[in-house]
Amino acid sequence: MKHLFIVNPVAGGKDKTGEITQRVRAAFHDREEPFEIYVTKAPMDAVRKIEEEAQSGEQLHVYACGGDGTFNECVCGAAEKENVAVCPFPTGTGNDFCRMFGEEQELYRQLAAVIDGTVRPIDVISCNGRYSANICSVGIDARIGTDVHKYSSLPLVGGAAAYVVSAAVNMFKGIARPMRIRVGDYERAEKISLACACNGRFYGGGFNPTPGARPDDGLLDILIVKKVNLFQFAALIGKYASGHADELPAFVTHLRGTEMEIDFDESNVVNVDGEALYTDKVRMKLVPGGLKLIVPRGMRFFD
Numbered sequence: 001m002k003h004l005f006i007v008n009p010v011a012g013g014k015d016k017t018g019e020i021t022q023r024v025r026a027a028f029h030d031r032e033e034p035f036e037i038y039v040t041k042a043p044m045d046a047v048r049k050i051e052e053e054a055q056s057g058e059q060l061h062v063y064a065c066g067g068d069g070t071f072n073e074c075v076c077g078a079a080e081k082e083n084v085a086v087c088p089f090p091t092g093t094g095n096d097f098c099r100m101f102g103e104e105q106e107l108y109r110q111l112a113a114v115i116d117g118t119v120r121p122i123d124v125i126s127c128n129g130r131y132s133a134n135i136c137s138v139g140i141d142a143r144i145g146t147d148v149h150k151y152s153s154l155p156l157v158g159g160a161a162a163y164v165v166s167a168a169v170n171m172f173k174g175i176a177r178p179m180r181i182r183v184g185d186y187e188r189a190e191k192i193s194l195a196c197a198c199n200g201r202f203y204g205g206g207f208n209p210t211p212g213a214r215p216d217d218g219l220l221d222i223l224i225v226k227k228v229n230l231f232q233f234a235a236l237i238g239k240y241a242s243g244h245a246d247e248l249p250a251f252v253t254h255l256r257g258t259e260m261e262i263d264f265d266e267s268n269v270v271n272v273d274g275e276a277l278y279t280d281k282v283r284m285k286l287v288p289g290g291l292k293l294i295v296p297r298g299m300r301f302f303d
Contacts, residue, residue, distance in 0.1 A: 003034070003115065007038065020065050064089060068095060075124065085119045086293065096202040116296075133293075139196075146271070182261045199213065263280070
């Protein structure tokens with residue numbers, strides 16, 4: 001078996017390649033398994049590297065050293081490959097996938113715990129040729145999250161302030177968009193504020209719309225929020241973010257299924273684990289057991 005550490009040198013705004021290299025080399029000082037530290041050179045470079053390594057047929061354990069974006073790239077490279085297992089090793093700013101594990105999420109920061117971890121199959125979402133281990137969404141939340149980077153480089157704007165600016169601008173442009181949504185027997189063709197398919201629980205830096213979602217139950221938790229005005233949105237967003245969206249059945253429909261298809265009148269942004277995909281038609285389909293997750297030694301979440 002080979003251990004492959006995928007390092008994103010720009011994750012978290014600071015290059016931690018040296019620190020990660022030192023820790024990995026120390027961890028493998030007395031181990032016989034081969035390992036490699038690979039520093040990505042461009043977006044989606046991790047996918048290419050993993051696919052290349054997987055061709056040997058050798059068992060491959062991949063550790064995504066970065067944030068949610070780095071983990072998503074590694075998931076895209078590892079999904080539906082029998083000989084590849086993957087896990088996050090958080091060194092970036094966003095770690096929404098890990099939040100699902102509560103206090104146990106800290107085990108993913110312990111190098112020895114992940115190296116000595118076990119492999120467990122979990123579900124993964126196939127989304128227009130990409131994969132998501134966590135949450136895919138469309139609508140106002142995806143537009144706000146995607147546009148944050150437009151404002152974060154402005155003077156006196158950054159971090160939470162950039163998110164506030166992006167939210168204000170996008171809400172001014174209009175919250176809802178025309179969508180045609182199909183989930184099993186459920187169909188709607190109307191203006192929708194947002195729709196999300198959840199394999200995990202957290203996204204957007206801490207929003208927790210589906211606290212009961214599990215990545216190994218063979219089902220997606222799907223939330224569809226109808227057209228709302230600015231005042232309704234302000235009242236809704238707090239409950240949505242804190243996992244109480246089911247308390248607002250007049251605005252939120254909660255479904256469970258394995259697939260959601262959405263058609264738009266024009267190209268829209270789709271959030272795929274924090275990464276942006278632009279399309280006028282999206283299909284989010286669950287692949288049961290389609291991803292092998294490395295579970296750190298000592299984790300009880302799946303017991």
